[in-house]
Amino acid sequence: MAEFKDLGLSPHILSALEKKGYTQPTEIQEQAITPVLQGRDLIAISQTGSGKTAAFSVPLLHLIKESKRKLNPFHVRALIIVPTRELAMQVEESFKQYGKGLALSTMAIYGGHSRKQQVQKLAKGIQILVATPGRLVDLLEDDYVILDDLKYFVLDEADRMLDMGFKNDLDKVMDKLPSERQSLLFSATMPKPVEEIARRTLVNPHRIEIAPVHARHEGIRQMAYLVEEEMKADFLLKFLKDRHIKSIIVFVKTKSQANKLERYLKENHIKACAIHSDRDQRQRVYNLKEFQKGAMHVLVATDIAARGLDIDGVGYVLNFNLPQQIENYTHRIGRTGRGGRRGIAISYISPQEEGYFNRIQKELGLDIHIKRPTK
Numbered sequence: 001m002a003e004f005k006d007l008g009l010s011p012h013i014l015s016a017l018e019k020k021g022y023t024q025p026t027e028i029q030e031q032a033i034t035p036v037l038q039g040r041d042l043i044a045i046s047q048t049g050s051g052k053t054a055a056f057s058v059p060l061l062h063l064i065k066e067s068k069r070k071l072n073p074f075h076v077r078a079l080i081i082v083p084t085r086e087l088a089m090q091v092e093e094s095f096k097q098y099g100k101g102l103a104l105s106t107m108a109i110y111g112g113h114s115r116k117q118q119v120q121k122l123a124k125g126i127q128i129l130v131a132t133p134g135r136l137v138d139l140l141e142d143d144y145v146i147l148d149d150l151k152y153f154v155l156d157e158a159d160r161m162l163d164m165g166f167k168n169d170l171d172k173v174m175d176k177l178p179s180e181r182q183s184l185l186f187s188a189t190m191p192k193p194v195e196e197i198a199r200r201t202l203v204n205p206h207r208i209e210i211a212p213v214h215a216r217h218e219g220i221r222q223m224a225y226l227v228e229e230e231m232k233a234d235f236l237l238k239f240l241k242d243r244h245i246k247s248i249i250v251f252v253k254t255k256s257q258a259n260k261l262e263r264y265l266k267e268n269h270i271k272a273c274a275i276h277s278d279r280d281q282r283q284r285v286y287n288l289k290e291f292q293k294g295a296m297h298v299l300v301a302t303d304i305a306a307r308g309l310d311i312d313g314v315g316y317v318l319n320f321n322l323p324q325q326i327e328n329y330t331h332r333i334g335r336t337g338r339g340g341r342r343g344i345a346i347s348y349i350s351p352q353e354e355g356y357f358n359r360i361q362k363e364l365g366l367d368i369h370i371k372r373p374t375k
Contacts, residue, residue: 007033010062012101017058020097020312026051031208033059041205042184043198051338052186053094056080056154061099063152063182064127071125074144078152080130081173083161085110086275089285091156092130104128109145111135112281119144133161133169140176147176155201158187158194167193174201220337222345224357224370229350232320233264236348240270240298247291248316249299251332253324258300261320265298272298303328311335319347326360 003024004017017023025033028046035042036059046052060078071077082088092108099106108130109118115138122129122144129145139145155161161170174197177183183201187194198205227235236250252258258274265272273287273296291299292311303323317336323329336343349357349370361368 002030004058008037008062009033009058010065010102012065013058013061013098016098016100022054025054028052028208028210029055029058031210032056035206036060036182036184037062039063039182041182041202042208043190043202043205044184044186044208044210045190046186046188046208046210052156053091054098056156056184056186057091057094058098060128060152060154061095061102061104064104065099065102067151071127071149072146073123073125074146075125075149076129076145076147077127077149078129078154079136079147079150079173080128080154080156081133081136081161081170082130082156083132083164083166085112085132085281086284086288087157088130088132089288095128095130099128106130109135109139115139133166133173137169137172140173148178150178150181153177153181153183153201155183155185155187155197158185158197159189159191162191162193162197170197177201219341220333220343220345222333222347222366222368224347224349224368226354226370226372227348227350229352232348232350233261236261236318236320237265237268237270239346240265245316246294246297247314248297248318249301249311249314249332249335250318250320251301251303251323253302253321255302257321258302262300265300270298271296272300274300276302303332312338313341314338315343317343317345319345322347322349322353322356322360326363329360330364 004022005014007025028044029051032042032044032055036056044052044055064077080091082091088108088110092106095106104127105124106128107121107126110132111134118139122139136145185198185202225235239245250261252261255276255278258276262272262274273290275284275287287296287299290296314336317333319332323332333345336345347357354370357370360366
C-alpha cells in the first residue's frame, strides 16, 4: 500500500499528516489524491467515514500553495460546499490542520453565525472557503463572495444536499462558476439528480467508487444488549464508570432525550455534553470542541451529528435508541473506527425494538447476537 510520502505532496502537508499519526492513505485518499494533483475533475462515490475530507483537502492544499497569489477583496480561490454547519466546521478544521504552516487563509460560512463578521473576513480575500448553500447564496447575491478567480470547486455529500432541498441554491452557485476551474464531486450515492449535477459541473471526470461502509466495518466490533427502555440510562452509567470511558458518542432519538441524558450523566459526575438543533450555534461549537480536546468524555447527539463529524480517537459509539432510518445506523457507527483505527459500536435494544434491529441487520448484512447484560 502506498504512503502519503509517495504521492508527491508538500513537505509541510506531510509533516502535518504525520503529526496527526497518518502515514498511509485510506482507499479513497489513495485513489483520489493523484488525479486531483494532476488537475483532473473527479467523481467519488464513497460513504461517510472513508476519509473523503482528506481526499480533497490534502491535494487542494498542495495545488493552492503552488499557485498562491494575492486575491482581490471578496474573491475566493477554492470553494467547498457542504450540507450542514457541523460538516462545514469539520472541513474547515481539516484544511487548517493539514495546511498548518502554509499560510493559506481559510474560513467557513454558514447560517446562525454573524453575517457581519463573515463579510469583514471575506473582504480580505479568502484562499479556501467552506460554505453551506443557503448562506453562500445570500452572500453571493450581495457580491460579498465573488467567484471570478475561482480555481477549485468541491461539492461534498451531493446526494444529501439534494435530499435537504438545496437544488435551487446549488443551481444559483453553479451559474456563477467560471468555466476554467477544477471540480470535484463527492456523494454516498449517485441517483439521477446527482448524475445531472455531475454532467453539468464536471469535464471528463476521473471516477472512483469505494465499497459501502457497512461492507468495510471489520475494524469496528459491533455489540447489542437487550435493555428495558427505563433501564438504559442506568446501564450506560454503569458501563461508563466500569470501563472509565474517555471518548464515546451516544446517539438518542429526540432533543428532549439528549437534554435529559446529558443532565442525568452530569448529576452522576460524568463529563458529558449534548448537541442537537435546539442548541444555539455557539453552544454546539463549544461542546464539539470540548469533546474533541477530551474535556468532555461523552457527547450525546441526535442524528444531526450522524454525518459529517470527523473526530479523531472516538473509541465507542452507543445507540441509546435505534435510528429511525436504517442508513443512519451505518452513519452512526462510522463515527468510531476511523482512519484504520479500531472501535466499538454498542446498541441498547429494548424488547419493543428487537424486531426493528433484526430488520436493520438483515438489510445491512450484519450478524450481531443480542446479549442480556449482567446487572
